[in-house]
Amino acid sequence: MNEKVMRNQRKWQTIIFATIIIVLTYLSSDITNFNIIHGIATLPNAFTWIVSNLFITxxxxxxxxxxxxxxxxxxxxxxxxxxxxxxxxxxxxxxxxxxxxxxxxxxxxxxxxxxxxxxxxxxxxxxxxxxxxxxxxxxxxxxxxxxxxxxxxxxxxxxxxxxxxxxxxxxxxxxxxxxxxxxxxxxxxxxxxxxxxxxxxxxxxxxxxxxxxxxxxxxxxxxxxxxxxxxxxxxxxxxxxxxxxxxxxxxxxxxxxxxxxx
Missing domain, CATH: 1.10.3720.10 (MetI-like)
Structure with a gap:
């Protein structure tokens, strides 16, 4: 019984911790006007620029x-x-x-x-x-x-x-x-x-x-x-x-x- 209670407690602690992280991430993105989706979408262009410019001659x-x-x-x-x-x-x-x-x-x-x-x-x-x-x-x-x-x-x-x-x-x-x-x-x-x-x-x-x-x-x-x-x-x-x-x-x-x- 005690073991089951402890598992439930750890489960809820994990859920609460994950929720806090998600909320903090969202607030940080909103305050800094950072668009995560836009950032991910620009990654291909960034890699293309790196390959096109950063090479040794x-x-x-x-x-x-x-x-x-x-x-x-x-x-x-x-x-x-x-x-x-x-x-x-x-x-x-x-x-x-x-x-x-x-x-x-x-x-x-x-x-x-x-x-x-x-x-x-x-x-x-x-x-x-x-x-x-x-x-x-x-x-x-x-x-x-x-x-x-x-x-x-x-x-x-x-x-x-x-x-x-x-x-x-x-x-x-x-x-x-x-x-x-x-x-x-x-x-x-x-x-x-x-x-x-x-x-x-x-x-x-x-x-x-x-x-x-x-x-x-x-x-x-x-x-x-x-x-x-x-x-x-x-x-x-x-x-x-x-x-x-x-x-x-x-x-x-x-x-x-x-x-x-x-």
Whole structure:
């Protein structure tokens, strides 16, 4: 009897949830004047335009070395921003974790920094920093750094909190110092998961760096924006393909590393 009641409850909950989603979708479409049927009807024309314009020619391939140079700049900027943010995030993670935190005030400060940096999108950070630093690589780097800092700090806090307490308590019982506990008990347990988060952040930053580059005038984003504004769609296709291939390759490498360490 109870099982039947629970099934009915889940059924009604599903119906109510689906109804809410449908109503919200309709209201959103109505408020924004978006016609779903018209959008679906234009898809064939959109695909036709893509096939007709976004293809690579022999002349476009001559631009490949320059495009690859900009792509390498974007990838390196993403890696540097992630690795430097990792160092600061580790300290903030140790401060914000309940396992390794030494002060409630410092813990609240670390979580506040993570919340602010993480909840503001990277593109928004780029626009904010653009006013102070202008269009250059420093602005792009700082935008990616702040976004990485917020995400990694939050991820590290959760990873440290999930670590086993037995090793920590054992070292405390032997009179080990704070840094010995962190180095011998906390980091070894959390390291594989932390590396996984760092790799994920590098992948994310490479995608974000393309958008940031459009705003800051750097990297592969700048090349994409330049070719798009000059209506050179063949070069746009080559830039897009280069980005897609590089992201897929880095994802495959990251997945392989995760399989090895996890």
């Amino acid at each position: 022999q002349e476009t391939l001559e631009r490949l070395p320059k495009i690859l140079e900009k792509l390498a700049e974007t990838i390196l900027m993403s890696i540097v921003a992630t690795t430097t943010a990792t160092v600061f995030s580790l300290f903030l993670g140790l401060m914000g974790s309940k396992t390794t935190g030494t002060s409630n005030l410092l813990g609240a400060f670390a979580r506040f920094i993570a919340s602010v940096a993480r909840n503001i999108p990277v593109v928004a950070w780029a626009l904010i920093l653009l006013l102070s630093f202008g269009q250059n690589s420093v602005t792009g780097y700082l935008a990616l750094f702040v976004g990485s800092l917020g995400f990694l700090t939050r991820a590290f806090i959760e990873s440290i909190d999930e670590a086993s307490q037995s090793a920590v308590e054992a070292l405390r019982a032997t009179g080990a110092t704070y840094f010995q506990i962190v180095y011998k008990a906390v980091i070894p347990q959390c390291l594989p998961q932390m590396i996984s988060w760092i790799l994920f952040m590098i992948e994310t930053n490479i995608r974000s760096a393309t958008l940031v580059g459009i705003l800051t005038g750097t990297g592969i984003g700048y090349s994409f924006d330049l070719y798009y504004k000059t209506l050179n769609y063949h070069a746009v296709a080559l830039v897009t393909l280069s980005i897609v291939i590089s992201v897929i390759m880095l994802e495959l490498i990251s997945n392989h590393i995760r399989k090895v360490i996890l």
